[in-house]
Amino acid sequence: MKFKDFIKEKLILIIIYIFIIFLISFILDTFDLITPALVMVVFLLVLFGIVFIFSGFIQRKNFYNQTLNILDHLDNKSLITEAMPEAYFIEGEMLKKILKITEKNKLEQINKYKFKEEDFEEFMELWVHEIKTPLSTINLITENNPGKVSDSIKEEVAKINNYVELILFYARSQNLEKDYIIKNTNLKDVINKVMINFKKDFILKNISLDIHGIDYQVKTDSKWLEFISKQIISNSLKYLKENPKISIYAKKNKENIVLYFEDNGIGIDKKDLPRIFDKGFTGQNGRSKYNSTGMGLYLVKTLCDKLSHGVTIESEVGKGTIVKITFPLGSMTKEIERKD
Secondary structure, eight states: OOHHHHHHHTHHHHHHHHHHHHHHHHHHHHTTOOOHHHHHHHHHHHHHHHHHHHHHHHHHHHHHHHHHHHHHHOSSGGGHHHHOOOOOSHHHHHHHHHHHHHHHHHHHHHHHHHHHHHHHHHHHHHHHHHHHHHHHHHHHHHHHSOSHHHHHHHHHHHHHHHHHHHHHHHHHHTTGGGSOOOEEEEHHHHHHHHHHTTHHHHHHTTOEEEEESOOEEEEEOHHHHHHHHHHHHHHHHHTOOSSOEEEEEEEEOSSEEEEEEEEOSSOOOTTTGGGTTSTTOOHHHHHHTSOOOSOHHHHHHHHHHHTTOEEEEEEETTTEEEEEEEEEOOTTOEEOOOOO
């Protein structure tokens, strides 16, 4: 706070005060009432005005400087109303009161939004459960009635299941902070669990599978890593070509552990790669070969960011695609020293 700004703010008050002093002096002079005592009174009034102005400036300057300093060092800026120093002038008290009312209103709005979000998530959970029940029944019927039609139905049901799972995990990912537990997780356990879901696909489509070197422990949430892995493998299965092969392996260096998902599929056009993680982006392959939603890789990227994992994609048309998930090394991340 600058002194000249303070003077500008109090200019009208200062002018009125000076006018009153001059008026008193004029009256005393007109009626010849000037005495040493009255001169002293006028002098004291002037001195009082000067002291009042300077003390008011210093008081406000200290208050605002302290408030700004506290704000700079405060991690949670919303707590500023609790940390602000006492204000011994009316504008400061009004500022604190306004900030408290604003903060209270903001918290009410946040709580209202959280309630709606939780209500929506509960609805999605219920909806997914309800829709999965008839899908499971359809699967059971097709299992008991093998044939080309049943195979086609099973394939479509699998797609619906995948979309339903996408919807559920998308809803959960919006409030990930409440739905994840970071702990030491074995990559081998996660991948083995994920591959159970794709067992039939690999057998029916005669896909060569190579899993090796994944016996590492990383810091992550196993549930979300399973979902991420499922989305990546699902993408590989969509865009197969002759003699399909999928390899899953891991490598460790000084800074991190990298999990690789490699396929020899049709690959991704170079012009599509920069937007591959964009929400709703399907690319040339998604539009021409498969009715893609453009949500799978978007969720993979979103979840990796929230879990502090890196994710990159390398691809070449006609040769295949490599997806890398990077887990930073730390005190909680280590290789399990055991042999298969």
